[in-house]
Amino acid sequence: MIKALLFDFDGTLLNTNELIIQTFMHVLNERFPGQYSPQDCIKFIGPSLIETFEQITPNEVDEMVEKYREWNQAHHDELVTEYDGVITTLEQLKEQGIRLAIVSTKRRDTIQKGLNLMGANHLFEFLIGLDDVKNVKPHPEPVLLAIEKLGINKEETMMIGDNYHDIEAGKNAGVKTAGVAWSIQGEDFLRQYNPDYILQHMTDLLTIVKES
Known part of the structure; x- marks a missing residue:
């Protein structure tokens, strides 16, 4: 039972899918202009932020996680x-x-x-x-x-x-x-x-x- x-x-x-995708798009476009699409970001939904950024920017994990969290928190309520x-x-x-x-x-x-x-x-x-x-x-x-x-x-x-x-x-x-x-x-x-x-x-x- x-x-x-x-x-x-x-x-x-x-x-929170739209929030997550838009957050990734914001931080990735800033770092890698034009290289990622919203469709690309779907695969980042699920793993921890550290896991994801270890794959994308292994030398800038902490910085990227902080940028992600800052934008995500600021836009949370409007996008969920x-x-x-x-x-x-x-x-x-x-x-x-x-x-x-x-x-x-x-x-x-x-x-x-x-x-x-x-x-x-x-x-x-x-x-x-x-x-x-x-x-x-x-x-x-x-x-x-x-x-x-x-x-x-x-x-x-x-x-x-x-x-x-x-x-x-x-x-x-x-x-x-x-x-x-x-x-x-x-x-x-x-x-x-x-x-x-x-x-x-x-x-x-x-x-x-x-x-x-």
């Missing part, structure tokens, strides 16, 4: 949008006694900014972000830390996300996994990683939990 749901944040609970049914579904799950937490590769303060905007702080027991772990997803550490904090069994837990990092982290930690069909990467992309479930809509979780 599923008793706890661990959620990725970006692209899963809050639509909410997915249909997220808040109402989370409220129903919480009312049913399902325990909810966030496991993300973002910093805690940035996750908090998004939760504040959504009015969803009251729904989650805790957040696990970049600053809480040594190894980010797909390493199992963040998911295992969440299980430890919840004090429940792996068999009672599911990791939900919009990218392969989420599914792989869940599998590596030994929990059930679900991919979201509204991922910018596409449903077919996620299916390659064999999640236990694909959510077509957030409300699918209500059925999955009931039948588990």
Whole structure:
């Protein structure tokens, strides 16, 4: 029986895709004028900023991450949008006694900014972000830390996300996994990683939990 749901944040609970793409375009166009397109930036959604900039500008990682965060924070509220049914579904799950937490590769303060905007702080027991772990997803550490904090069994837990990092982290930690069909990467992309479930809509979780 599923008793706890661990959620990725970006692209899963809050639509930050446009914000992320525009932020990457801003910092990359400044550094590499005309060399990147919005389509190129889609592949940067999911990995941590450090991982991404280690590949692009290995000698300027800290500087690029700082520029990214500065622009991202300044434009956050104007560029994010909410997915249909997220808040109402989370409220129903919480009312049913399902325990909810966030496991993300973002910093805690940035996750908090998004939760504040959504009015969803009251729904989650805790957040696990970049600053809480040594190894980010797909390493199992963040998911295992969440299980430890919840004090429940792996068999009672599911990791939900919009990218392969989420599914792989869940599998590596030994929990059930679900991919979201509204991922910018596409449903077919996620299916390659064999999640236990694909959510077509957030409300699918209500059925999955009931039948588990």
